[in-house]
Amino acid sequence: MRRHILVSLLLLSTAAPSSAESLKDAIAQAYSNNPAIAAARARVRQADEGVPIAASGARPGLDLGGSFTQSLSDSFADLGQIWTGGITLRQSIWEGGRIRAGISAAEARIEASRLNLAAQEQALITDTVTAYADVLRTQEIVKLNENQVRVLEQELRASKDRFDVGDVTRTDVAQSEARLAASQATLIAARGNAVFARQAYQRLVGRAPGQLEPLPPLPPLPESEGQALDRAATLSPALGAAKAGEKAAADDVRAAKAGRMPSIGVQASANYTEYSNSAFGASGFDPRVGVTAGMPLFSGGLIAAQVRQAQARQSEALETISLTERQVTEGVSNSWALLQTAEATITAAKSQTSANTLAAEGVRQENMVGSRDILDVLNAEQELLNSRVQLVQAERDRYVAAYQLLESVGAADIALEGTGVQKYDAAANAKRVRGKGWQEFGYDPNPSTDRARNTAPLMGPQQ
Template sequence: MRRHFLTAVLLASVAAPVSAESLNEAIALAYSNNPAVAAARARVRQADEGVPIAASGARPTLGLSGSFNQSLSDSFADLGQIWTGGLTLNQAIWEGGRVRAGVSGAQARIVASRLSLAAQEQALITDTVTAYADVLRTQEIVKLNQNQVRVLEQELRASRDRFEVGDVTRTDVAQSEARLAASQANLIAARGNAVYARQAYQRLVGRAPGQLEPLPPLPPLPESEAQAQSRAADLNPSLGAAKASEKAAGEDVRAAKAGRLPSVGVQASANYTEYSNNRIGSSGFDPRIGITAGMPLFSGGLIAAQVRQAQARQSEAMENISLAERQVTEGVANSWALLETAEATIQAAKSQTSANTLAAEGVRQENMVGSRDILDVLNAEQELLNSRVQLVQAERDRYVAAYQLLESVGAADIALEGAGVARYDPVTNAERVRGKGWSEFGYDPDPATDRARNTAPLMGPQQ
């Protein structure tokens, strides 16, 4: 039952799309509309709003107030009804550096969010390349196992025919039957792996893979591991994001310490009061202007706790830099080792496949004249299959390791060149937000109806 189910799923997924797809098209689709990257783009826009939020502390505020009171007393001094209305303007002059630190911290968070987005985009490209290569790999392994089943079916028929004439024993037939059953089980497993690979591709790209073109040539890679480590130290976006986050945390410490300092501001107001009983109160305007100043003397430990909390966040950010440095170093070293291993394996697997092809043919011929038994033939066929599968796996590993290396050095996005998709530019939104800094009602459209804001437009036939 499981075999029939996996076969049906695989055949249905293969039959649906008809046009050949390239790796560039897959990357363009993933980059354009992958939900994880779209969410990261929305986080960058969140960070963009941090600057006007922080800067608002140095801008004037204007407020309107009003009230109505009805006296319930019957005395001569009853004021009756009282209407009041007022307009108040406040402007901070000095906040102890809190606003400046807040703006600097917000700007650093914008840098961190953009670099985090770049890291996620590069990881998406690497994951898409991996999924694309896995689909090709699993499809090829399915073909190899299908061919192996056909070959072993022929071997089993030949063994049974030879058994009928007494040329081989019942043991030889049983060995052929067992090897065929094992090959059929391997084919079922290979088909299952192909289904899993296609589902991973669909999760990343947004649609099931059609007929995929072969992998294109790799982009230029670093010439040595040392060169790759040097580039990664300077260009890895995750490491850059960690450093920017530490800078933002340092500004948070300065902003928290500013809470201990005095603040100075200007306040202007114009109030109007209307009394219904003019015998007691006099209606009219009361304009005022003055300077306000304040300084906390005792906050119940609040300010000190806020400073310590900010310092702890900065300490965490510093440790995250060290963690990112180690992860980058490890990533480059692992990718380089995998790349070298895969290249060596490819050469060995090619030689092994060539030799096993000759050996399998020779063993079959020798078996026909009686100098080799059935088990020798079965083993030779299995060794040939193993070497072919190993070659397919090594070629996939080399390609994936190359993109993992490019991701570590911050260059996986080279795959976007010629991919038919416009790069998402986070600066555009930051400039738009800067233009709305003084706007009190500059809302964005409802996110439920404006999800295109998180995507990158396609420019090719993959639309």
């Protein structure tokens, strides 16, 4: 009875196919937990703190201080021990626009960090698609080369059999042996490439690829190169981040120039002093309130150097915008060209594979009747393999080029639709920390034990 149960379970486990992993599954896993994206999300939160830091200059400050002195003189002026303690309240009224410029620069840096994160998310999606397609491509190429080795082994056995009966020469056998050895070496290389592809997939997704489903249909693409360029000029997150960085640099120039402006503030304090020698001072409270004002007249060239430094950063940011515009244009044009090339190659490779299949079969039949030699058969088999590999490669190239084009126009995140992963909200933390501006001890949890804030929740694939 137990044996029948075990046999039944074995048959069920053999018959039930394991669920295959889809491209959406891979993208969701990478988007949720990839360490590079998690680090980029942490950088956004770093930028979020720039606004509270800059705004703190306009808020009141409260200091607690104290001192103790012991006179060591034996003269009549020995005051003995003096204990002093008190509290001071400071409030800035005017800083020449430095605080406002600092807040504006911090907000621009937040915008730049969010757009940089969006650009990295787009790149991660494209890289994940590439890794997924590479795993499928290398698996298929390995299968084609394994089949080629089997075919050539059969050809070699047939050549040896015909040599034994004097139908072919030793040269024909040697040609079959050489072609089989070359095919075996190609198979080894193909298996090595499959290992590389699997490792790249694991680096991005966080787990080794299992049984992968075929690539799904491509999402909608721009209809022309011109349309893609127009979209990229408007929607490219990399270009938007460069422009936001220049805005922050311009605000830094304003803040540096404000260092030469006057500053005004009010201050209130209450100090208590205790004299051990009451003959030289009366112990008690000393409350005070006053207004402070100041303006730098000569800073030793410090302010001018700070302004020039900020201007140089703005100049760098302006050049970065020009560079990014060129890179975006290049990326769109290259991706469009690769896409068109891959589509044309697919058409040609399909036609070539069909023709080579017929040619290989014909050459084999002609060889059997003696009108073709072994080398003709081997060449026909190799040409058929080459056309099949070219088709597999072209189909992979087309898919990857399409996502590279989507990334260039800022639309690769369309792949997140239907994955079941919750899109990371890059603005939520900024709202949270702005509400903590008056909280002196509003720390976050220990980063080493709270890494979940860097991830996007996985809800499971949508049906």
